[in-house]
Amino acid sequence: MDGALAVAMSRLMDEFLLLRVWDASQLEGKEGLRVAVEKLSVSLASASVGSGVWPAFPTGGTTSTGELSVSTTDELRASGRSLSSWPDNALTTSVDGTFSDDLHLICPASLPVLHEIATRLDRPFLAANRVNFEDAEWWTAEDMVKRWILATKLVGKVLTVMQTQLMAQECGAFDRFKDDYFMAIAKQSILVLLKFADGFTSTRSPEKLIYVLELYGALDSSAPSLLPLFTGKHGELISRQVPVVLAKLERALRAATGGLVAKIRTDSSRAEGVGVHPLARYAMTCVELLAPHREALDLILANAGEDPAGGAEGVASFGGLVSELIAGMERNLEEKSAVACAGGSLSRHLFLANNTSFVLSRAADAGVASLLGGDWAARRRGRLEQHAASYLEASWGPAVACLEAAAGGGGKPARALAKFNAAFEEARGSQAGREVPDPAFRAALREAVSEMVVPAYGAFLEKHPKLGKSVRYTAADVAQSLSELFEGDTGMAENRW
Structure with a gap:
């Protein structure tokens, strides 16, 4: 019952x-x-x-x-x-x-x-x-x-x-x-x-x-x-x-944060071209997606030392995590560029400049640049300027050197002009297809190339007015040509001499 x-x-x-x-x-x-x-x-x-x-x-x-x-x-x-x-x-x-x-x-x-x-x-x-x-x-x-x-x-x-x-x-x-x-x-x-x-x-x-x-x-x-x-x-x-x-x-x-840092550090993809590498896009997208969770990550990562499973070594805050992600990505890209651009410093400098510019821009957009500190941004701006200067010297320096040699009495003006034309056309032909994705950096780099080449060429023509028909391009022609650089394959196809 x-x-x-x-x-x-x-x-x-x-x-x-x-x-x-x-x-x-x-x-x-x-x-x-x-x-x-x-x-x-x-x-x-x-x-x-x-x-x-x-x-x-x-x-x-x-x-x-x-x-x-x-x-x-x-x-x-x-x-x-x-x-x-x-x-x-x-x-x-x-x-x-x-x-x-x-x-x-x-x-x-x-x-x-x-x-x-x-x-x-x-x-x-x-x-x-x-x-x-x-x-x-x-x-x-x-x-x-x-x-x-x-x-x-x-x-x-x-x-x-x-x-x-x-x-x-x-x-x-x-x-x-x-x-x-x-x-x-x-x-x-x-x-x-x-x-x-x-x-x-x-x-x-x-x-x-x-x-x-x-x-x-x-x-x-x-x-x-x-x-x-x-x-x-x-x-x-x-x-x-x-x-x-x-x-x-x-x-x-x-x-998971420790795994993310390790993944970015050890990524084995190759560097192809001089544009922004997929690893840089991946790392900065991760930073941007993590940024809204800054307060939660600060609390979670602060206890990493008490957790046997731990996390990324030495990371105890959101700022530390961002710093490790970017630093690991930058070291990886340095290694990739050294392998992919061995013997070609010109491409290596433009590759690193593009990626450094990208990191600075996206860090500012994500609101983490101020978190990382003024010194962090200043160091990267310094690297960007250094890579840009090295690229300019390697790519356009030889053309300007032809004009400087004539100015110093090292050759006949007509011969110097012919050498400049050949060097300039070679440089422009090889650089026309280069891509600089960031509009601000692209404009700055174009201006730097123009300031390096156009005044020197204009001064050479003024000094040697008797060259006459030997002058293939005016200074304005050169300036216009340089204003169309760094558009990638599109620029190379649309702006042929």
Whole structure:
């Protein structure tokens, strides 16, 4: 008889928990919470279509093959999106504003039924806590991380509304169970969220770093409003579980940052051409994506010394991480250029100048240049000037030297002019296809070339007016030709002499 009673009460408990006190239409209808999450997810996805990808680190390549997938990093950078920060305004209007005023979660018709059942139940049976508040099916889309962040923000707000409305009802005998009943719903909801977040605590992949940071940030910011919802043993359970998951996420993040530094240091892709290398784009995109999480990373990395798994050696702050990422990338590019441009200092200097200019520009855009300090920027500006000067001397110096030799009495003017024409045409022919991607640096480099060549050529022509028909180009022709440099293959095809 005792066994049969236990089975009967257990089945009755199942039915009791299925008779939810909230109005299901508020969850499932056209304006329900799930639809709200769906709409926010779709809006967020639509906003990222222009960038082509979500703001996670570029993937699709390996360091062993040297294929860093960074073709979309400029578009990604321009989108400026963050999984956790973007929905705030949308959430304010849909949950904090009029939406919450119209959100009537309590279904009055359920209350008499619950009262009748409650008169036949004892409190201990409520410990079953078998409410399946979250339908797992809607979590299975590819954008589950986005949905989780949205759901974490929504669940805390909705549970607060549900608790307020439930406690305001007169439910007869069910009043004895209201708090336990709400605790069962709330606990199950939060445990589902925590279980999902906990699934990311085992990752150590640098490519997952941003996703884990977004998960960590959403959970950390939501915890202060979620924890006060729970009391008694439920409160103790959730209060233990949340810090545990956060601590595990922190450890995963420290390991991932160490992996990211190592990946950039050891990238084995080759340097081809003189433009910005994919490794530089990858590293600076990582810096820009990490920048919004500066405060969280400062706290997480500060504890690296206490973590056996550790992180990047010597990195104890966001600033330290950025410094290591950029320094590792620069050393790697130095090595690549030395191998790829062996015997060709001209190409090496332009390659390093392009990449140094790129780093300075992107560091300023990401707001980390000031964090790294004035000396950091000054050193790189000095390197940029040095590489630019070395490039000018190697590429255009020989042409100017022909004119200087004639000025010093080292040859006949006509012969010097012929040598200059040959050297200038060779230099321009070889440099016309060179690319300088940054507009500001391209303009500065063009001006430097022009200032080096045009005045010297103009002065030579003025000094030797009898050259007559031997003069193939005027000083204006030379200046115009130099103003079209550094456009890459397009410039080479469109600006032939």
